[in-house]
Structure formats: structure tokens, C-alpha cells
Amino acid sequence: MSIQRLALSKFRGVIPGNPACSGCPHNIGLKIVGKTIGDKVILVVPAGCTSIISGYWPRSGLEFPILHVPFASAAAVASGLKAALESRGENGVVVVWSGDGGAADIGFATLSGAAVRNDDILVIVSDNEAYMNTGVQASGTTTWKALTTTSPVIGKTEEKKDIALIMLLHKVPYVATASIAYPTDLAEKIERAVSIRGFKLIHLHSPCPPGWRFDADKTIAIAKLAIETGAWILWEYNNGSFKISPQSKLYADKSKRKPLSEYLKMQGRFMHLTDEDIRGIENKIDENWKLILELEKYYSTKR
Amino acid sequence: MIRKALIGSHAIAMAVKLANVEVISAYPITPQTIIVEKIADMIERGELKAEYIRVESEHSALAVVYGASAGGSRVFTATSSHGLLYMYEMLWWVANSRLPVVMAVVTRSIGPPWNIHTDHQDVLSVRDSGWIIGFAENVQEVLDMTLQAYKISEDRRVLLPSIIALDGFILSHTSEPVVIPEPSEVNEWLPPRKPLPFKVEAGKFFAVGNLGPDDVTMELRWYIWRAMERAKYTINEVSLDYAKRFNTGSPAGLLETYRTTDAKYIAISMGSWSGDIKEAIDILRDEGYNVGLIRLRYIRPFPLEELRDTVSSAKALIVFDRAVSMGHQGILGMEVVSATNSKIPVKNIIAGLGGVDVSHHDFSNIIRGFIEEYESGLSIEWSIPEWYMPWMIKESEER
Numbered sequence: 160m161s162i163q164r165l166a167l168s169k170f171r172g173v174i175p176g177n178p179a180c181s182g183c184p185h186n187i188g189l190k191i192v193g194k195t196i197g198d199k200v201i202l203v204v205p206a207g208c209t210s211i212i213s214g215y216w217p218r219s220g221l222e223f224p225i226l227h228v229p230f231a232s233a234a235a236v237a238s239g240l241k242a243a244l245e246s247r248g249e250n251g252v253v254v255v256w257s258g259d260g261g262a263a264d265i266g267f268a269t270l271s272g273a274a275v276r277n278d279d280i281l282v283i284v285s286d287n288e289a290y291m292n293t294g295v296q297a298s299g300t301t302t303w304k305a306l307t308t309t310s311p312v313i314g315k316t317e318e319k320k321d322i323a324l325i326m327l328l329h330k331v332p333y334v335a336t337a338s339i340a341y342p343t344d345l346a347e348k349i350e351r352a353v354s355i356r357g358f359k360l361i362h363l364h365s366p367c368p369p370g371w372r373f374d375a376d377k378t379i380a381i382a383k384l385a386i387e388t389g390a391w392i393l394w395e396y397n398n399g400s401f402k403i404s405p406q407s408k409l410y411a412d413k414s415k416r417k418p419l420s421e422y423l424k425m426q427g428r429f430m431h432l433t434d435e436d437i438r439g440i441e442n443k444i445d446e447n448w449k450l451i452l453e454l455e456k457y458y459s460t461k462r
Numbered sequence: 463m464i465r466k467a468l469i470g471s472h473a474i475a476m477a478v479k480l481a482n483v484e485v486i487s488a489y490p491i492t493p494q495t496i497i498v499e500k501i502a503d504m505i506e507r508g509e510l511k512a513e514y515i516r517v518e519s520e521h522s523a524l525a526v527v528y529g530a531s532a533g534g535s536r537v538f539t540a541t542s543s544h545g546l547l548y549m550y551e552m553l554w555w556v557a558n559s560r561l562p563v564v565m566a567v568v569t570r571s572i573g574p575p576w577n578i579h580t581d582h583q584d585v586l587s588v589r590d591s592g593w594i595i596g597f598a599e600n601v602q603e604v605l606d607m608t609l610q611a612y613k614i615s616e617d618r619r620v621l622l623p624s625i626i627a628l629d630g631f632i633l634s635h636t637s638e639p640v641v642i643p644e645p646s647e648v649n650e651w652l653p654p655r656k657p658l659p660f661k662v663e664a665g666k667f668f669a670v671g672n673l674g675p676d677d678v679t680m681e682l683r684w685y686i687w688r689a690m691e692r693a694k695y696t697i698n699e700v701s702l703d704y705a706k707r708f709n710t711g712s713p714a715g716l717l718e719t720y721r722t723t724d725a726k727y728i729a730i731s732m733g734s735w736s737g738d739i740k741e742a743i744d745i746l747r748d749e750g751y752n753v754g755l756i757r758l759r760y761i762r763p764f765p766l767e768e769l770r771d772t773v774s775s776a777k778a779l780i781v782f783d784r785a786v787s788m789g790h791q792g793i794l795g796m797e798v799v800s801a802t803n804s805k806i807p808v809k810n811i812i813a814g815l816g817g818v819d820v821s822h823h824d825f826s827n828i829i830r831g832f833i834e835e836y837e838s839g840l841s842i843e844w845s846i847p848e849w850y851m852p853w854m855i856k857e858s859e860e861r
């Protein structure tokens with residue numbers, strides 16, 4: 160989907176002035192969901208920032224049909240809803256719009272169940288790398304060393320779990336990573352995903368100004384730096400083909416990447432890092448690249 | 463109309479089939495398993511045209527049927543004990559969303575220790591959640607109450623989910639002769655579900671469950687409370703209509719009375735052991751005691767008016783409880799005391815926890831003792847419930 164087509168789409172989806180913080184990544188992601196598949200979509204939203212962004216009755220912060228559901232239930236509710244639509248021959252793209260907690264932590268068993276059944280739903284995990292709605296507590300996807308309100312001094316001591324790869328190994332037809340800084344890539348991935356029958360998941364990198372402690376006008380800049388430093392890798396798995404997306408491809412070559420400290424230094428959550436810590440994070444990024452490149456190779460020889 | 467020997471679990475499955483349920487989801491737990499195995503079998507054989515969604519937990523089972531019900535389908539799930547507790551959060555979500563989900567709860571004790579036998583602790587732990595809760599006495603009633611649950615829950619005056627509780631093994635795994643209504647007659651009586659109170663659809667901007675002012679939350683609770691009150695009438699209406707049409711022999715209404723007309727002493731119970739209590743009542747009547755039984759068919763909504771009317775000229779009541787509120791009394795005992803405004807002395811017996819068997823002889827002995835205590839002025843000691851554990855008396859006598 161071209162940037163022009165995105166811009167021309169009349170679907171509102173996200174209402175200006177809704178309760179999201181300024182610079183909120185969810186608003187950006189939801190806008191793209193609306194502009195690509197808005198007229199077909201029903202959102203299932205577990206507890207999280209989007210529960211608030213959705214607005215205060217009788218007003219509305221989002222223009223979508225929305226089922227708000229308990230934290231750990233979203234994928235299962237979506238499965239049931241899709242079954243109801245199918246049993247009466249109705250159309251509708253059922254999309255779980257979830258944060259990291261609702262997908263990778265408390266909602267993980269449910270997500271896994273829906274993936275195993277290969278239910279015809281799209282799950283978008285808008286990952287802001289902590290429990291932001293409750294005040295920035297560490298989650299399973301919080302980066303190693305990041306400061307949160309439950310890792311306030313030395314930072315998170317555990318690894319970030321890779322929910323996209325975990326879901327890939329559920330052997331579902333479609334899994335991709337995306338970034339709110341690359342709207343056309345995200346839009347294309349959403350469009351491809353919904354054209355496929357079965358379980359689809361998009362893991363969306365969503366920098367959060369108050370949670371990561373940066374100024375609200377830097378959301379896109381930081382999301383972009385995550386790609387340019389190689390810290391976040393865009394890839395797409397589609398029915399047996401695994402490809403690093405063009406926006407990230409360049410950075411497979413480490414010498415092309417911007418220095419990691421540029422990305423980290425902009426975020427208050429990493430302000431306490433020593434040079435050694437930064438090297439530690441860099442090593443983890445290098446390891447991740449190795450794995451993703453190996454996967455790309457593996458799937459290309461498999462075909 | 464045909465007569466057939468069915469176990470309780472198969473009677474539920476039969477009711478699900480007769481009701482043309484469209485989406486079923488469940489997670490296996492003993493002793494609920496046979497229900498969902500039978501339904502899965504009926505679907506795979508093409509006898510029931512429905513979606514069966516195999517989930518990874520009870521929380522998801524209720525989440526799936528919640529989603530399907532929000533999409534307009536008629537749905538069913540079933541569970542027991544720990545499975546019901548694992549659903550707890552979703553139970554409230556379903557009730558507060560006013561979706562007419564129907565669920566069978568095969569009652570089972572809660573661990574530890576592990577125990578698969580019946581008591582009522584599991585289902586009564588969801589008493590306050592906004593679900594209609596019915597208790598079956600026998601397999602016929604299991605079938606009848608399940609079918610009626612759809613009609614009651616989907617009634618626009620009600621729009622609340624329903625639980626049908628049946629005692630684990632005693633009803634779920636025991637075969638009894640059952641009258642099965644004719645499918646065509648059921649279809650006429652129970653048409654396809656109208657998608658009330660709402661239906662989520664693509665292109666229709668409508669949020670279910672979003673934030674709002676606090677007074678809206680309170681007002682919505684009030685609507686549920688009023689719907690529960692109205693459900694009393696709907697239950698009476700639906701069960702009377704059902705009894706007339708299908709003539710299966712199950713009583714109608716929120717409670718059943720047994721030999722209470724002139725009774726001075728009345729026992730109160732729920733569930734399958736009510737059959738044993740009826741036998742005890744017969745024995746005691748033969749001995750000249752003026753006793754009867756009230757069996758609650760529904761504990762939510764609570765049959766306040768009917769209960770008050772029936773006990774109005776009784777001298778004393780004895781309540782048999784298969785569940786207890788730790789730190790207070792038996793749960794049914796508390797309900798009866800509050801319903802009678804403490805005007806009539808109530809003896810509360812806690813028995814049969816963890817599936818401990820209580821025979822009709824036990825019941826007749828207990829009731830006889832209760833009458834003797836009352837007549838010798840000992841009812842003053844009834845403020846504390848009595849735990850019926852005859853093996854402990856035997857042990858202490860041996861010592």
C-alpha cells in the first residue's frame with residue numbers, strides 16, 4: 160500500500176484528541192489499521208492503554224466496533240466471535256489489538272490456543288515493552304536492563320521474550336514484525352495478513368514516550384532509530400517464506416548500523432547504562448541478527 | 463416424544479442438540495468430560511450442526527462462548543469445580559455484558575485434597591455474579607432445565623446467563639429413564655436466538671464494555687438486579703409452559719414442595735440428595751411426624767416469596783447444606799435465615815462435603831433429632847451449624 164493510498168483513505172478510526180498520551184504509538188498503529196481494513200474490522204481489545212484510548216462513554220476515542228474484554232481472554236473471544244460470524248455466513252475481519260501483557264504474558268496461553276487451532280483472526284501486538292497502562296511496570300517483553308517502576312534502580316534483569324518467533328513456531332500461516340515508523344510496511348503486512356485464512360500475528364514495535372521517558376515528538380524518530388541501529392528487525396513469514404523486510408535488510412551488515420548508543424541515549428529508561436551494559440545489549444542484538452539470518456536461510460533452502 | 467435411559471451428561475448433550483446450539487467450547491475436567499465428549503461426537507457425526515472449539519483452559523472456554531454470543535450465536539459450555547473457579551473473571555464479564563450464555567456445572571468438591579466427588583461449594587462460589595443458577599434433582603430435570611435455560615436467558619425481559627448445576631456422578635454418570643421432547647416441537651417452542659442485547663458487526667461503530675462514569679456502572683448493576691427479579695416470573699412462566707407442552711414430569715417454578723401443606727417442620731435442600739430427603743420424609747410421615755420438604759430449583763434468583771409463603775405456618779426449619787461459608791454458616795442456611803427474617807428457628811446441617819454419602823436413613827435420623835430438639839426447647843443451640851460426620855462420633859465412642 161502506497162503512502163498516497165494510506166493518506167487518501169477516508170476511514171477515521173482514530174478520533175483526534177482522544178485520551179491517548181501525545182505521541183502515543185497505539186494511536187499511530189490503530190490509524191493504519193483503520194486506513195487499511197477499517198470498514199471490515201471488529202476489534203477485540205484486552206485491558207491496556209487502548210481500553211482508555213477507546214474513550215469515555217458516551218463519547219468515543221476510536222471509531223471501530225470494539226469488544227473490550229478481560230486481560231487474558233482476547234484471542235479466545237476473537238475465536239468465538241469469528242466462529243459466530245462464520246456460522247451465519249457474515250463477513251468481518253476479527254482483529255485482536257493487544258499490548259505486550261495481553262499477548263505475551265497473562266494472555267499467552269489463550270494466544271497459543273488460538274494459534275494452535277489456526278483460528279481465522281489477526282492479532283496485532285502493539286509492544287511498548289512494559290505495562291504502561293498501570294504505570295510502566297516490567298513485562299515479559301521489557302528489554303534487558305530497562306528501568307521500569309518495578310525495576311527502578313538496576314533495571315530489568317531478565318531477557319525480553321520474542322513473542323513473534325514463539326508464535327512462528329506454532330506453525331501458523333503468517334507472522335511478521337513491524338514498526339510504527341514504517342506505515343507503508345505495516346499497512347502492506349496488515350493487508351497481506353488479512354488476505355490469508357488462519358491465524359496471523361503482527362508484532363508491532365511501539366515506543367511509548369512516558370514509559371520509555373522521551374519527549375512526545377520523538378516517537379517516530381526513536382522507532383526509526385530502533386531499525387537503523389538493528390535493535391528491532393523487520394521480517395515477515397508468509398506460508399513457508401521467511402524474509403527480512405527491505406527496511407531492515409541493509410542493517411544485516413553491522414557496519415551500516417548507526418551506533419546503538421544513539422538509540423539508547425534518547426531514552427530515560429536507559430540513562431543509567433554503563434558502557435559495559437551497552438556492549439551487553441549490543442551482543443544480544445548481534446545474536447538476534449544471527450538467528451534471524453539463519454531463519455531466513457533455513458526457510459529459503461526449505462522451499 | 464420418546465422415552466430413553468440417559469445419564470445426566472447425555473441428557474445435557476441431548477438438550478444442547480434440541481436447542482440447536484451453534485457454538486460450543488469447553489475444557490475437559492472430571493466429572494464434566496462426558497458432556498463435552500458426547501457433544502463433540504454428535505458434531506463429528508453430523509447429528510448437530512455446530513462449531514466445537516477446543517480450548518486450552520476454562521477461562522478461554524468461557525471467553526470463546528462470550529465472543530460467539532456477542533456475535534449473535536446460541537452457545538454452550540460446561541465445567542466443574544476448579545474449572546469453574548478458573549473461569550471466575552469471565553463469569554462476571556458475561557453477566558455484566560448481559561449475554562444469554564448457558565453453562566452446565568457438574569458440581570464437584572474443590573481441592574486440596576483432590577476429590578472428584580460432589581458438593582455445592584464450586585457453584586455457590588459464583589452465586590453473586592449475576593448468573594441464574596438452577597439445581598437439578600434428577601436426570602429428567604437436567605434435560606428440562608437446560609432447555610428451559612435458553613428460553614429464560616434469551617427472554618428480552620431477562621438477558622442474563624444461566625447455570626444448570628447437576629451433582630457430579632450422582633446425576634452426571636447415573637442412568638435414569640428420561641422423556642425426550644420431539645425436536646420439531648422444541649423448534650417451535652424455542653426459535654433461533656434473536657441477537658439481543660447487542661451484536662457486534664463490522665462497519666457498526668459500537669463499543670462493548672468501555673469506560674464510563676461511575677453512575678453508569680451502578681445503573682447497569684441495577685438493571686441486572688431488576689432483570690433477576692423479572693427472571694422469577696420468566697422462570698415460572700417458561701417452566702409452566704414447558705410442563706404443559708412437553709409433559710415430562712418435572713415440576714415447574716422456582717421451588718418444589720413435597721408434603722408441606724400441613725407440615726409443622728420443613729426441611730430445605732437443593733440438588734440430587736433431595737430425592738433421599740423425600741424418602742426420609744415418607745418414613746417420618748409414616749411414623750406420624752408432620753414434616754415436608756422444600757427443594758429449591760433455583761437459588762438465583764432466590765425464591766423469596768414462595769419460600770416465605772410455604773414456611774409461614776411451620777414451627778421450625780432444617781436446612782441441608784452441601785457448601786459452607788467459612789467463618790459463618792452453610793450457604794443455603796444463611797439464605798434461608800435471611801429469607802425468613804429469623805422469625806422461624808432454623809437448624810443448619812452441613813453434610814455431604816467432598817461427596818460424603820448421606821442416605822435416607824441418615825436424613826430421617828437427623829430430621830427426627832431436629833424435631834425432638836425443637837420440642838424439648840433446645841433450638842436455642844441452633845445458632846451454630848451442625849456438621850454431620852457420623853464416623854467421627856463412632857471414633858470418639860471407640861476411644
Ligand code: SF4
Pocket residue numbers: 179180181182183184185208287291292367368369370
Ligand atoms: S502510556 Fe504509552 S502506550 Fe499508553 S497511552 Fe501513553 S503513550 Fe500510549
